[in-house]
Amino acid sequence: MHAVGIVAAAGSGLRLGAELPKALVPLGGRPLVCWAVESLRAGGVEQVVVAVPASQQAAFTAVLPADVQVVVGGDTRTASVRAALAAAREHVSDQERTAVLVHDAARPLTPPDVVARVLAALAGGARAVVPVLPVVDTTVVVDADGVVTADVPRAPLRRVQTPQGFDRATLVAAYAHAHGTAAEFTDDASVVRAAGIPVHTVAGDERAAKITVAHDLRMAELQTERLR
Ligand code: CTP
Ligand code: MG
Numbered sequence: 001m002h003a004v005g006i007v008a009a010a011g012s013g014l015r016l017g018a019e020l021p022k023a024l025v026p027l028g029g030r031p032l033v034c035w036a037v038e039s040l041r042a043g044g045v046e047q048v049v050v051a052v053p054a055s056q057q058a059a060f061t062a063v064l065p066a067d068v069q070v071v072v073g074g075d076t077r078t079a080s081v082r083a084a085l086a087a088a089r090e091h092v093s094d095q096e097r098t099a100v101l102v103h104d105a106a107r108p109l110t111p112p113d114v115v116a117r118v119l120a121a122l123a124g125g126a127r128a129v130v131p132v133l134p135v136v137d138t139t140v141v142v143d144a145d146g147v148v149t150a151d152v153p154r155a156p157l158r159r160v161q162t163p164q165g166f167d168r169a170t171l172v173a174a175y176a177h178a179h180g181t182a183a184e185f186t187d188d189a190s191v192v193r194a195a196g197i198p199v200h201t202v203a204g205d206e207r208a209a210k211i212t213v214a215h216d217l218r219m220a221e222l223q224t225e226r227l228r
Helices: 032-042 054-063 077-091 112-123 168-178 188-194 214-227
Strands: 002-008 047-052 069-072 098-104 128-134 139-142 148-152 158-160 164-167 200-203
Touching: 002 032, 002 077, 032 047, 032 054, 032 098, 032 112, 047 054, 047 077, 054 069, 069 077, 077 098, 077 168, 098 112, 098 168, 112 128, 112 164, 112 200, 128 188, 164 168, 164 188, 168 188
Parallel strands: 002 047, 002 098, 047 069, 128 200
Antiparallel strands: 098 164, 128 158, 128 164, 139 148
């Protein structure tokens, strides 16, 4: 199966609070976006399209490998992925089914095994697949005053990571379906599920954790020191 990767890297990283857009922040001396592109490739993805902030195109082009396509993202993650998906059209294979893997630049240390598991599930016939992890903490619902109102049985709960993999035609149709609706989506699997398509799961990995706040970056630095 032919595989194209999309890296969502057009966010500003407000919660991280760095001077650079989050995807350009260095980890072990390399921008986060470069790590994310590298794990997709190491896991079997052939071409990669990266969505970047409009004001930072040159900075991204300067750090990314020359064969990575850079496109301008949008105001939301969904808009950024939509732009990259349109650009990815030119990487579609005539001979075989094309898989699209959508990944966050903010998950730099995703092991290639996770990418390979997603690709294997698609090759096995799934149209949509996400890597997931169990919820280990007790999980509750609170009211507006922060008072606990209910326990949530956690056995069926999962935390969803990226890369999320899709049959390309399925993802394109789901994004077309979502267009014009007022719904807000935080990931691509919810766009696909809103179009009525079942989303399958494979095992994620704690190392694919998302870098959101400064503490996450420090933890990732410790991990890369161990890798060196
Ligand atoms: N993203 C994007 N386009 C946007 C917003 C986010 O491509 N308009 C990307 C980010 O670059 C990131 C991923 O989506 O790789 C996950 O988003 P998040 O962790 O929320 O990153 P930011 O939006 O950059 O961070 P913050 O919400 O703290 O500003
Ligand atoms: Mg964000």
